[in-house]
Amino acid sequence: MPQPSTTDRIHRLVPAPAGRTHLVEQGTGPLVLLVHGFPESWYSWRHQLPALAAAGYRAVAVDVRGYGRSSRPEAPTAYRILELVEDNVAVVKALGEESAIVVGHDWGANIAAVSALVRPDVFRAVGLLSVPYAPRGGPRPSEIFAQMGGDEEFYVSYFQEPGRAEAEIEPDVRGWLAGLYAALSADTMPAPGAPDPHFVSPGGAQRDRFPTGRLPHWLDEHDLDLYAGEFERTGMTGALNRYRNMDRDWEDLADHDGAPISQPSLFIGGGRDASTTWLADAIAAYPTTLPGLLSSHLLDDCGHWIQQERPEDVNRILIDWLTQVTSDK
Numbered sequence: 001m002p003q004p005s006t007t008d009r010i011h012r013l014v015p016a017p018a019g020r021t022h023l024v025e026q027g028t029g030p031l032v033l034l035v036h037g038f039p040e041s042w043y044s045w046r047h048q049l050p051a052l053a054a055a056g057y058r059a060v061a062v063d064v065r066g067y068g069r070s071s072r073p074e075a076p077t078a079y080r081i082l083e084l085v086e087d088n089v090a091v092v093k094a095l096g097e098e099s100a101i102v103v104g105h106d107w108g109a110n111i112a113a114v115s116a117l118v119r120p121d122v123f124r125a126v127g128l129l130s131v132p133y134a135p136r137g138g139p140r141p142s143e144i145f146a147q148m149g150g151d152e153e154f155y156v157s158y159f160q161e162p163g164r165a166e167a168e169i170e171p172d173v174r175g176w177l178a179g180l181y182a183a184l185s186a187d188t189m190p191a192p193g194a195p196d197p198h199f200v201s202p203g204g205a206q207r208d209r210f211p212t213g214r215l216p217h218w219l220d221e222h223d224l225d226l227y228a229g230e231f232e233r234t235g236m237t238g239a240l241n242r243y244r245n246m247d248r249d250w251e252d253l254a255d256h257d258g259a260p261i262s263q264p265s266l267f268i269g270g271g272r273d274a275s276t277t278w279l280a281d282a283i284a285a286y287p288t289t290l291p292g293l294l295s296s297h298l299l300d301d302c303g304h305w306i307q308q309e310r311p312e313d314v315n316r317i318l319i320d321w322l323t324q325v326t327s328d329k
Contacts, residue, residue: 016087035109043061053248066079077245088100106130117261153202155197168207219328260288265294267296271299
């Protein structure tokens with residue numbers, strides 16, 4: 001298989017258990033697999049691909065199953081997290097490698113963490129952006145989410161019913177994405193005390209609480225067009241099916257209850273991201289849950305879309321960590 005140069009960005013389709021995975025590759029060197037979250041695509045890593053390539057790494061950003069040009073199985077059960085782990089393994093093998101460093105953002109952070117947990121033979125280090133690692137345990141996720149918000153409905157519960165969120169999003173994908181991206185970005189998120197966009201009012205829609213009028217600084221019209229165009233083509237169901245498997249994931253990972261991840265690890269969170277404030281206890285537990293943690297950072301005045309809001313900071317931290325991981329090897 002031909003290797004890309006530092007300046008080339010190459011699109012590929014490689015075999016995967018569900019059919020195919022679309023990936024974008026740049027650079028040569030140790031393989032770094034980049035896994036995006038919801039509702040994004042490989043494009044969320046557009047600032048990291050050239051930076052990692054220039055630093056001497058083979059950077060590969062995938063479209064997760066259900067997104068973009070990757071396969072979109074119809075069965076909701078095809079989106080359980082262990083299936084997505086096997087997609088990651090298949091990418092590594094298809095690229096002619098035996099192992100990789102895996103880095104994920106948002107849902108991609110969960111996928112990356114479980115990849116490292118269940119396949120340490122393939123994933124020798126793991127970087128987590130925005131969503132901390134919290135080992136499997138406690139009640140069923142659906143039971144926890146149902147208790148959140150009082151009279152309001154937590155967005156995860158809202159997403160779990162097939163077709164419900166699609167009915168809100170798909171008539172105006174571009175407008176919904178613009179609102180969500182703004183709602184969770186540090187420079188455009190609602191002011192303290194305003195209704196929280198993570199919750200839905202009875203009889204309402206999630207977008208009722210999104211800010212309107214301007215895009216966050218990291219997102220221009222071209223970027224928004226690219227994201228919206230992908231979801232207008234594919235629909236939202238493949239992406240939303242990740243939320244519809246959380247109880248199945250809880251069942252599938254029963255043998256890993258409370259399990260730590262021992263490989264060298266990294267965490268980067270946004271200081272104004274609800275993912276890091278709500279899960280502060282998970283971050284505090286890292287000495288136990290991530291005993292291989294080499295680097296942990298909270299970026300001030302940063303929201304959820306961390307590698308796009310603060311690309312220079314994230315690139316610097318990632319490359320410093322990767323240098324340590326690969327030099328230790």
